[in-house]
Amino acid sequence: MSDIVFHVPRSWLSLGGEGMRPFYLRLMEGLEDRGVSFDVTVLDRDLLPDAIEADDAIHVIHHGRFPHPRARNADVAYIYPFWNFDSQGIRAFSSIGAAHFPQGEIDPEVARPFFRRLRKRIVGGRTSRYEQPEAAQVLGPVKAAVFLQSEGHRVVGETCYLDRWQMLETVCAKVDGPIVVKPHPRDKDAATRAELKAICARYPHLRVFDGNIHDLISVAERVITINSAVGIEAYLHRKPVILCGQSDFHHVADVARSEGELAGILARPPRKRAYDKFIWWYFGHHCLSSVDGDLVDRFLARCAQ
Template identity: 30%
Template sequence: MTAKLVLHLPDHERAALEAGKMASLYPRLKRMIERRGGRVEIAPRFPPTAPDGNLHVVDNARKPHPDVLISALAYLEGCWHLDPKGVLADSSIAERPFDPETVDPVEAEAYVATLRVRFSDQRNSRYHQKKSVEEIDPEGIVVFLQGPPPYRRGHAYMGLDEMLRTVLEGAGGRPVYIKPHPIRKDEGVQVIKGLKELGYRPIKTNANVHDLLRQAAVTVSANSAASLEGFLHGTPTLLFARADFDQVAGIVRTPEDFAPALEQALAGRRDYTKFLTWYFSQCLWLDDPEFEAQVMRRFAEIGFDADRLGLSDIS
């Protein structure tokens, strides 16, 4: 019996798929398989613990499983992980060494130019952003708050409160701007209020993320997508958690690490062009003409080639 593709989706992704929306990875996979005569099942988010002979794609799974590819948005809209090991901080990219000498500089400049046109030049980000332009002190440190995942999944090197106190106490007179997460604004406001009650002087901001990134001296987060977006602006970042883009970031594991990491980050802006090219070339872009071929290669790499899935050739 041929294998089927089983998509394990959270409610919002399932609803979008059922509504016929095509902005996500999952309807693209469903359409791709069905066009080739294969079978697709939509299932609850978590897969069976033992292999059942089918190929499972699981949204944001925390741990790898046999016959499973784990999926999640890879920081930029339209770009996805589809990875047997994990996503984001747990993706296979995290284990691969980045060697800038292997990246063609001309190709990298062209590649990243398209990313800038699509994202930073248009001031577009994953979540809704202000259209109005705002200015900040170019000496400022911008902290991007996140939700629970980096802490719940054990990626963070320290808790949120300790991270914020470390930054505020080690800023050396630089203003510290804190941007609440766009879908957790109330929580962020309370965090900032609590810091002020303790005598700190953070500056709350809801400015467009690209206004902050283009002007900040450095960004700080656990492993926020905004920190990676900052590379489009040449802005360095300090990470207080594991990430699959931390090879070109400053890493802060303890409060004592912050001062030297900040000094090094401020020593001179870096060219992140080759790294962005290397990183995103390992992800799936929904609008890539080679999207379906890349997906089929990933399926085959874990043992699910076209024959096993019962797919016909439509080339």
């Protein structure tokens, strides 16, 4: 019987496993070196409960949301090369969301260099989770930057406290001054553009932006989103964030669970937080990095917890 079972997409195992992510390849090489037995199987979410109960192994589930003491749900945690490796789920469903952020216990001399390196790569490099336009656009000061997601995506829809239109309409009604909204780069639905055009007609201080995400965040007084990775990127800009959905990085943001709550938060001056400490705590402490020299040791320690 194997000590560890990796459940991965069928497409990865075609062509001799050439589609396997480097994160898993590094782990498997390290496990072989240590004499730890493992198996790789096709991910079948319907059969997962029976598969886990059939043995005593640790089951690593790619893009998983399967809570179990012997399950480890794994996928990229917003920013490469960091991965969630969690017994509850990934991203919005990970156990990090329920964890206490011990801000006062974190050494700033450890957190700040980590934060600066990540900020230099992401902000300085003008990169994001999704491809961004390279050309820089100069924007004037923006009171609120709103970043949309598509609730048509199964997981996003499940985690909304407000839908994207409730969120945007509330911001437009309550914020005096320039507001800019950026549609999700993968949302090609003409209905989205039509609705944005209609809202812009009602609120002249709103404009739509399709440029590089960092050009907008850099001039925004605050950032509002459901639970997009843009919230993490805004932290790297040291910008206050309002989240309108379930998230595992809410600890240094304001969270609005209703239109009334969102209106109340918008009525208060934005307050900056300990973003450097949080970024280290989230990524350096809770996530695994696929490029760390101690990846396999940390992986095995998480399996043993």
